[in-house]
Amino acid sequence: LCEVTGMSREDLVGRSAVELGLFTDQDRARFVKALKESGEIRGMEMGFKNRDGGLLTGHMYSRIIEVSGRPLILTLFLDLTERKRLETSLRRLNKMEAVGTLAGGVAHEFNNILGVILGNAELARDDLPADSPSRSNLKEIIYACLRAREVVERLLCASRKVEVKRVPTKLHGVICEALPLLRASLPPRIIIRDEIRTDTHTVLADAGQVKEILVNLAMNAADAMGKKGGVVGICLENVRLKEERRAGPPPGEYVKLTVSDTGCGIPRENLERIFDPYFTTKNLAVARGMGLSVVRGIVEGHEGQIRVRSKPGQGATFEILFPVAQGQPAGREDPVEPRPEPPMGTERVLLVEDEELLLNLNLRRLERLGYRARGFLDPRAALDAFRKDPSAWDLVVTDMSMPGMNGDRLARKILEIRPDMKIILCSGYVEGISREVVVGMGIRGYLEKPFDLHALAEELRTVLEG
Structure with missing residues (x-):
């Protein structure tokens, strides 16, 4: 006792x-x-x-x-406290698995739609004179498509359907870079008080996802403070945990990100549910739904831990612990340079895509890049055409998810006929498919939808010249 x-x-x-x-x-x-x-x-x-x-x-x-x-x-x-905690975790995992299955299907369909919008906007922009006012409108459409692609990636991250790409990172630079945009995004009644230590240790992190954590927590803090406004506190510091606590992180060095607010606080009965997908106490017209679920998914993907302390009427404090990357130098982002003209080619390309809009779009893209391309909606028809004359093609570009025959199976059958055939596999989203997996199949290239003209052109030349 x-x-x-x-x-x-x-x-x-x-x-x-x-x-x-x-x-x-x-x-x-x-x-x-x-x-x-x-x-x-x-x-x-x-x-x-x-x-x-x-x-x-x-x-x-x-x-x-x-x-x-x-x-x-x-x-x-x-x-039974620990048992109840484990049961709650299991229910949460089951719920996230269901959300993840839904997210994967949504990602595949949505990325195909984005691909059509992005590609046609690029082609239309390039057809216009340099001084046409419509070019700026098309530029905004292209930018919106790229932003939407990031949203899909965040959804997949929240459901743990993608691996987090982490590199050695100094978080103080990431947080300081996000603060001006965050201040501009929050209502004027919200004051941000930051205390960002510049001597924080290096952690393995994805900078974009760390910014997503900060934005989600700050937006939730602003919602909690409502029309009267208040203060959002953002603190970044090094911490050392000396003793292992029950259900807590192991002892060691961490970088702690703290986001606090002076809002209404969280009732005790809601504390265990705030990270559940779609749980919200807000009006459905303004609810952000996946916000805190996204945060937890990102934190767990970084092998970190998130904790919340709150009492009704006394605000809320979220603490995120990122484990320090021992012996890892911090990486630096390369300066952004203007993109050169996409590389051209003259080779013969067999294109397989079951979505007619995407097939027509990518045929036009290939022709614009100088290639001689023939397209097929049916992978079995494409295989028959290849079988009749394997030497007629320099490259095969195929979608992954297609009725009757998936792209990986089509690739295997083509390689049985001609083992040296160069193939690029494209995917909107298929669980378990990545560049590493594709290369292990003997496929030379991989493109994640939606891809722009430059990405397509560069992958074509990499595979053909590799």
Whole structure:
């Protein structure tokens, strides 16, 4: 009991549960009523307070006994807090798996749609004179498509359907870079007070996803403070955990990002649910839905941990611990340079794509780049054409997900006919498919949809000249 409650023997001996404040009033009333009615209790689930005010969960087994003619209650308390935590984690994982399955299907379809919009906008822009006012409109469409592609990546990250690409990073530079945009995005009634240490250790992180964490937490903080406004605190510092805490991170060096607010706070009953997908207490018209779920997905992808402290009326504080990358130098981002003209070619390309809009688009792209291309909607028809004259083609570009025959199977059959055939596989999203996996199949190139003209042109030349 001392271990469970965090109290000493001296604190406990000779004092009643009421004096110690071990139970909530509601649970105590339920316990007393049941004991009076039946004389004993078997496995009643109850909340149990520890010394710090934390709420444990357990089963109570009690009966009334007499000692020296005095009625006493003999009680056995079975602590189920850890079991309940694991059950909650399992339910959360099952829920995220369902969301992940949905996310994968949405990503595939949405990336195909984005590919059509992006590609046609590029072709239309390039057909216009340099001084045409419509070029700026098309530029905005292209930029919006690229932003939408990032949204798909975030959705997949939140559902853990993609691997996080982490490199050695100094987080203070990432956070400072995001602050001006964040200040411009929040309402004027919200004040940001930052305390960013510049001597923070190097961590393995994806800079874009760290910014996503910051934006999501800051937006949620702004929502919590409502129309009256308030203060969002952002702090970045090094911390060292010396002792291992229950259900906490192991001892070691961490970089801690803290985002706090002076808003309405979070009721205790909602604290365990705020990271669930689609859970929100906001009006559905303004709810951001996946925000905190996205944050948790990113943090877990970084092998970190997120903690929240809050009380109603006293704001909320989110703490994120990133483990320090031992012996890793911080990487630097290369300066952005203007993109050169896409490389051209004259080779013969067999293009396979079951989406007619994408097939026509990519045929026009290939022709614009100088290639001689022939397209097929049906992978079986494409295989028959290749089988008739394997030497008629220099390169095969095929989609991955197609009815009747997937792109990887088509590639294997083509390689059986001509083992030296150069192939590029394109995918909107298929779980388990990546550049490394594709190369292991003997396929030379890989493109993730939606890709722009430059990405296509560069991959074509890399594969053909490699």
